[in-house]
Amino acid sequence: MSTRTVARAPLPMRVALIVLAVAVACLAALTVVNLSAAVLHDEATQALERNVAEAADDTSNLEMLRIRQQQVDAQFEDAGRYGMALLPALRSSIETNAAVSQALTQRIQEELDRQQQGDADTTDSSDPQEDGTASEGGGLTEEQRRRVEELLQSNQSSTPAESSGTDSQDGDSANGGDDGESTVESKPW
Numbered sequence: 001m002s003t004r005t006v007a008r009a010p011l012p013m014r015v016a017l018i019v020l021a022v023a024v025a026c027l028a029a030l031t032v033v034n035l036s037a038a039v040l041h042d043e044a045t046q047a048l049e050r051n052v053a054e055a056a057d058d059t060s061n062l063e064m065l066r067i068r069q070q071q072v073d074a075q076f077e078d079a080g081r082y083g084m085a086l087l088p089a090l091r092s093s094i095e096t097n098a099a100v101s102q103a104l105t106q107r108i109q110e111e112l113d114r115q116q117q118g119d120a121d122t123t124d125s126s127d128p129q130e131d132g133t134a135s136e137g138g139g140l141t142e143e144q145r146r147r148v149e150e151l152l153q154s155n156q157s158s159t160p161a162e163s164s165g166t167d168s169q170d171g172d173s174a175n176g177g178d179d180g181e182s183t184v185e186s187k188p189w
Contacts, residue, residue, distance in 0.1 A: 030085055037079045037086055041094050044075035048101050052148055055108065062112050069105045076101055093155075100151040107144040 009017075051069050054060045076098035083091065 033082050033085050040079035047072045066108045072101050096155045
């Protein structure tokens with residue numbers, strides 16, 4: 001019966017390898033968290049841009065827009081769930097876009113409240129409207145559009161240039177070129 005001895009690494013080396021394996025596993029987990037947050041952020045940002053464009057349309061259905069906008073708010077909340085585990089630029093971008101999204105949701109809700117109040121006050125049509133109210137077809141007021149545009153512009157200046165893979169960054173399409181595709185810089189109003 002022969003006994004075979006298995007060579008073992010010294011204890012300090014085994015401890016170092018275990019620490020290294022744990023560190024690699026933590027980095028992998030942080031990478032997965034950041035990638036999933038970035039994907040959620042990109043999807044929510046695209047939905048927010050569509051909702052802003054639709055909110056500018058006077059014929060849009062504000063109730064449906066409010067529901068979609070609440071979903072966008074929830075997406076931004078999900079994207080920012082891990083807060084401190086996210087990269088600083090990503091966390092800042094999520095926070096900024098979430099603030100813009102919440103402001104848009106609030107403006108839509110205010111407009112819906114105004115419309116419902118207007119429906120209740122149909123007998124008294126001589127009431128003066130507040131300055132900057134929306135036209136009869138619905139949508140956001142000029143003041144609300146201006147504020148949303150300012151928030152979006154401040155967001156664009158505060159976030160690093162990120163490419164989602166589908167946005168082209170050449171001069172024509174970024175400035176609303178002839179390709180028919182709207183980008184972040186093209187505003188519908």
